[in-house]
Amino acid sequence: MALFxxxxxxxxxxxxxxxxxxxIADSYVGFLICVVAGSIGMAAFVLSLxxxxxxxxxxxxxxxxxxxxxxxxxxxxMLMFIFVLPGGTDWMGQ
Numbered sequence: 001m002a003l004f005x006x007x008x009x010x011x012x013x014x015x016x017x018x019x020x021x022x023x024i025a026d027s028y029v030g031f032l033i034c035v036v037a038g039s040i041g042m043a044a045f046v047l048s049l050x051x052x053x054x055x056x057x058x059x060x061x062x063x064x065x066x067x068x069x070x071x072x073x074x075x076x077x078m079l080m081f082i083f084v085l086p087g088g089t090d091w092m093g094q
Contacts, residue, residue: 008065015073023081030081034074041070 006014019037023030045067052059 008062008069011066012069012073015069016077019074019077023077027081031078034078038071038074038078041067041072041074045071 019030019034022033045064048059048064048067051057
């Protein structure tokens with residue numbers, strides 16, 4: 001058992017908490033970080049799947065699930081602040 005053997009849900013929730021704290025501190029910076037981190041996470045996920053399809057490796061499927069949280073968590077937080085909370089993108093009107 002590894003020192004930091006956290007589950008998939010815990011990894012997702014840790015990321016959500018971090019993105020929410022950034023979003024609460026500054027909605028503009030939080031929005032940009034969510035967009036950039038989500039894009040980088042999705043690119044890494046798609047490229048990993050593509051490379052795995054081209055040449056098989058010994059990477060466990062758990063890696064892909066963790067990589068999926070890297071782009072799902074910022075998207076969830078961004079959508080939550082835009083659609084659920086009022087004034088989530090108040091900086092756009094300025």
